[in-house]
Amino acid sequence: MYIDPGTGxxxxxxxxxxxxxxxxxxxxxxxxxxxxxxKKSPAVTEAAAPAADIPDTFKEIDDEI
Amino acid sequence: MKSEGNITREAASFRDNSGYVxxxxxxxxxxxxxxxxxxxxxxxxxxxLYDELVDRHLLIPxxxxxxxxxxxIRPKRVPYISYPYEWCFEQYRDxxxxxxxxxxxxxxxxxxxxxxxxxxxQFINGWAVLIDTLSxxxxxxxxxxxxxxxxxxxxxCPLILMSAVDERLGKLMSSYIDGIPLDIGTEILSxxxxxxxxxxxxxxxxxxxxHSTDRKTKDVYIKKSAFLALAESLKAGIEALKPAKKLTxxxxxxxxxxxxxxxxxxxxxxxxxxxETIEPKQVWDFGANDGRYSRLAAKTAHVxxxxxxxxxxxxxxxxxxxxxxxxxxxxxxxxxxxxxxxxGNTERNTIGGRTVRPGKSPADCILMLAVIHHLxxxxxxxxxxxxxxxxxxxxxxxxxxxxxxDSQVQILLSTRDDIFTEYDEAHFIxxxxxxxxVTKREAIPGSERILFLMKRR
Numbered sequence: 001m002y003i004d005p006g007t008g009x010x011x012x013x014x015x016x017x018x019x020x021x022x023x024x025x026x027x028x029x030x031x032x033x034x035x036x037x038x039k040k041s042p043a044v045t046e047a048a049a050p051a052a053d054i055p056d057t058f059k060e061i062d063d064e065i
Numbered sequence: 066m067k068s069e070g071n072i073t074r075e076a077a078s079f080r081d082n083s084g085y086v087x088x089x090x091x092x093x094x095x096x097x098x099x100x101x102x103x104x105x106x107x108x109x110x111x112x113x114l115y116d117e118l119v120d121r122h123l124l125i126p127x128x129x130x131x132x133x134x135x136x137x138i139r140p141k142r143v144p145y146i147s148y149p150y151e152w153c154f155e156q157y158r159d160x161x162x163x164x165x166x167x168x169x170x171x172x173x174x175x176x177x178x179x180x181x182x183x184x185x186x187q188f189i190n191g192w193a194v195l196i197d198t199l200s201x202x203x204x205x206x207x208x209x210x211x212x213x214x215x216x217x218x219x220x221x222c223p224l225i226l227m228s229a230v231d232e233r234l235g236k237l238m239s240s241y242i243d244g245i246p247l248d249i250g251t252e253i254l255s256x257x258x259x260x261x262x263x264x265x266x267x268x269x270x271x272x273x274x275x276h277s278t279d280r281k282t283k284d285v286y287i288k289k290s291a292f293l294a295l296a297e298s299l300k301a302g303i304e305a306l307k308p309a310k311k312l313t314x315x316x317x318x319x320x321x322x323x324x325x326x327x328x329x330x331x332x333x334x335x336x337x338x339x340x341e342t343i344e345p346k347q348v349w350d351f352g353a354n355d356g357r358y359s360r361l362a363a364k365t366a367h368v369x370x371x372x373x374x375x376x377x378x379x380x381x382x383x384x385x386x387x388x389x390x391x392x393x394x395x396x397x398x399x400x401x402x403x404x405x406x407x408x409g410n411t412e413r414n415t416i417g418g419r420t421v422r423p424g425k426s427p428a429d430c431i432l433m434l435a436v437i438h439h440l441x442x443x444x445x446x447x448x449x450x451x452x453x454x455x456x457x458x459x460x461x462x463x464x465x466x467x468x469x470x471d472s473q474v475q476i477l478l479s480t481r482d483d484i485f486t487e488y489d490e491a492h493f494i495x496x497x498x499x500x501x502x503v504t505k506r507e508a509i510p511g512s513e514r515i516l517f518l519m520k521r522r
Contacts, residue, residue, distance in 0.1 A: 002080060002081050002082060002179075002180075003080075003179075003180055003211060003212065003215055005209060005210075005211035005212075005213070005214060006214045006273055006276075007276035007277075007279045007280065008214075008269070008271075008272035008273030008274065008275060008276040008277065008279075009209075009213050009214030009217070009269065009272070009273060010209040010213075010285055011272050011276060011285070012264075012268055012269045012272040012273075013209055013210060013213045013287070013295050014209065014285055014287050014291070015268075016264050016265070016295055016298065017287055017288075017291035017292060017294055017295035018287075018291050020291070020294035020295055020297070020298040021288065021290045021291035021293075021294035021295075023294075054388060054389055054390055056389065057190075058119075058122050058126065058141075058189065058190070058192065059119065059126050059141075060141070061126055061127065061128055061139065061140070061141045061142075
């Protein structure tokens, strides 16, 4: 462990995690229903494919800078 | 940066004993993995977690270097290192979501993130990517998330401030190297930010204060469902945040410029022909706005598109996260660029000081279009000082001179005394000529403005 988790941060997450844990299945279910009816906002989507004319070079390690 | 023979250890790479980053005489970066971390690294690679995260563009790809005696990897190069205080809201939110997505995905493989530093996220062609391959550790049922406090200081607090109060508050990150203290966040929010802020900032801050001298945490037990729910609720809360956008000077810039569509097209043609002459690989666009001219350079180079305006940077970024062009939009005030911060002022560097390109300037080319009058007139900067600084960070310069008769300059002069007796093309060329050789001069048809291509002396 090289960062200090902080006692206060541990105690509060026990509390928030506990509450969220109870509510989570309900939350996940509501989110699922909601997602059937709403379009995903751009902030939520991840790793959209690059535009057709731009090659995806993400996995290339040897690219020159 | 500390030199050891022909390798140099990265100055910011000292916090974690799992390993460290260094680069060789060619400027190639490597990451050494210490024996203490080797087992966890093997688990990352063999479990399938590495492959899944790299496939989703969430973790930096790397290859192992078998020639090295000690376990060493070579990560993909980040085109330009940026810091959280240079991100617009949309970038910051994506960086936070990437961190949480990685953490939640790691849990599927029995691992988790052991730290949640915003500096571990970098942008590569519109993707927010974790660059610290050694950030993973085993998940132990019952244990708390040690990085939760750090996640709140580095991500939740700045994001809520940028959302509920003012987007410019992200800049507070440059004053606090380990994230915005939650008590300061609480004070600035003064009740704003809703339930999300109440839990993760205000109550959290109170809890930190109350237990500041308390070291007894051994009896804490957090169920796996609660551990996961904490991460999922952070994710849901951050996804719901919206930027506090205000109408700014630059928001609708191209609707109010001095260019007809034909002049703008002519300007693009000239800039393109200048770029073709010098073939730069690293371009910086100062005053890039929403990246109109950055895109010309991005066809053959990586472009860092700096602008002072959050709206413009935000618009540019949203475009790039769709197209994945090699452009990195960043917030920068040229009159007060990012300082060097951290221990010994060496951890997070100035915009030029952070690049590692042996034998080359930080930028091969700087584009400075329709900016000079803001520096020279609004900020009273003599041409000489501007030229000298630019010559210290680039080897080629494409710069637009905007004459005093231009209506944009007249607007700047309308509220101040015209003390700028040397603001003319002759003085401009004379001052810049001391540091640069003027190789091309092209007037933009249909306007009074002139484009110069200059090569550093």
